[in-house]
Amino acid sequence: MIRVVARRVLVAVALPIILVGIWWSVTQSSTDVFWPPLSKILSSFAPTWFEGRLTSDVVPSLVRLAVGYGIAVIGGIAAGTAIGSFRMLREILEPILEFLRAVPPPVLIPVIMLFAGIGNTMKIAVIAFGCAWPVLLNTVEGVRSVDEVLRDTGRIYRLRRRTGLAKIVLPAAAPQIVAGARQALSIGIILMVISEMFAATNGLGFTTIQFQRTFAVPQMWTGILLLGIIGVVLAFLFKLVERRVLAWYLGIRQTQRKG
């Protein structure tokens, strides 16, 4: 058992270690200003981020991401459930949704800046707008494709609309909703950074761009590393939530694979 775990850990970390090793050795004697040695980047990591910027830049960024993402997930599920449940609504909204979805969220930043300024509201709005689409569209699809027999069962036992929604429709659509939320999370991280590159006074993206503009190259690299780490940690947290929410679904898939 322990050997199996050890092997899996080894397989998972082998490639990253090799790549970091290559990076380290290739850049070790580098004098290129834009490609500083990895050792230099790592040694400037702690002073760059852990002496004040954690609270002044990293936390504000993450809070904006959390709020924007939260709005997108809740709003996307709510709107998606309504649209998925009523065919009329779907037919009316489909063309508009297709259009809005095709608009890349970053181009909305100038527009949103006009009425929301350059503060938190603008950044949260951009993140929420970008994240909402995968959640919304996946929810519509998930709600629409709830099994006919499940629906009939709910009707036969005269489940009220609310019960049917909470106990049948949403759980049945959950695998698709979660898939949408996962997609939205990576979009959210991208938009968190981009929204800060346009106009901001703090944040991860802002600081990283600021380093680049002032030729603080090793510090710029640490910003990129930190963003990567945040992405990995968020993905891991997402997986934990997914395992709880979709325990039944993962269980079914596992029994199917075995049988």
Next chain:
Amino acid sequence: MTTTPVSIDAAGDRDRTKFNRDRPVLAVEHVQKTYRSRERSVEAIRDLHFTVQAGELVCIVGPSGAGKTTLLRCIAGLLPVSGGTVVFEGEKVSAPPAGMAVVFQEYARSLFPWMTVRQNVILPLKEKKVPRAERARLTDEALAAVGLADSHDAYPWQLSGGMQQRVAIARAVAYEPDILIMDEPFAAVDAQTRAELEDLVRELWRRLGVTVLFVTHDIDEAVYLGQRVLILSNRPTVILEDVAIDLPDDRNQLETRSDPVFAAHRAHIYGRIQEAKRGTAPSRPSSD
């Protein structure tokens, strides 16, 4: 079209209806169903007319494609009829009525996979506002009755097909319906399990006195289970014959199935269905 007179006082007086064995619990009155789309219309059910008395166990048997599932969905109020009416406990059915439970063929799609066995059984009771202690008792009893007293906390997909269908039956039984409708419930389980489940249905029916309407394509199953067997024709569906099964109430897989009466019924129904399949077009039966 003639309609059978339906006593009006039955409405809202469930108890009296339940124990009055002379009044039909379910009256299917000249029901027709035609599926219409823009291009064409398909006549699925031409004319079905029959009643089920309280406490009866009636089987409906017909060749595949006879519109059995369509009929069942019409009776259950899941599908609007194109003509005629379905009357359940004195009231016209337009949506699934209270007092009716359905066990579907596709047990894996009818149970909620995100709920445990117990949660599956108890949910309709909560929705019916059955008091807490009462619904716990009903759930315990129903699961025990189908032989799943040990599986309360399992998830349906952890169980075998036969056991999953037992959960669906337990859910229906705990709901305390006045009529239990079963749509080819055992078509997807193996023969051994099937025999066990057939006996379970007979046992539950005798013990609980619930009215059962059992739809199947299996002639043996229909004769073994039913007090009456309604033979359906091919599409567009009519009832070819209403056969009373004069087998004793105590039935078991071995003796009943080798009983000459069983064999005679089986042969007769088999013949009628073959006729129907060969396409001796069913003429519109005269209205009675």
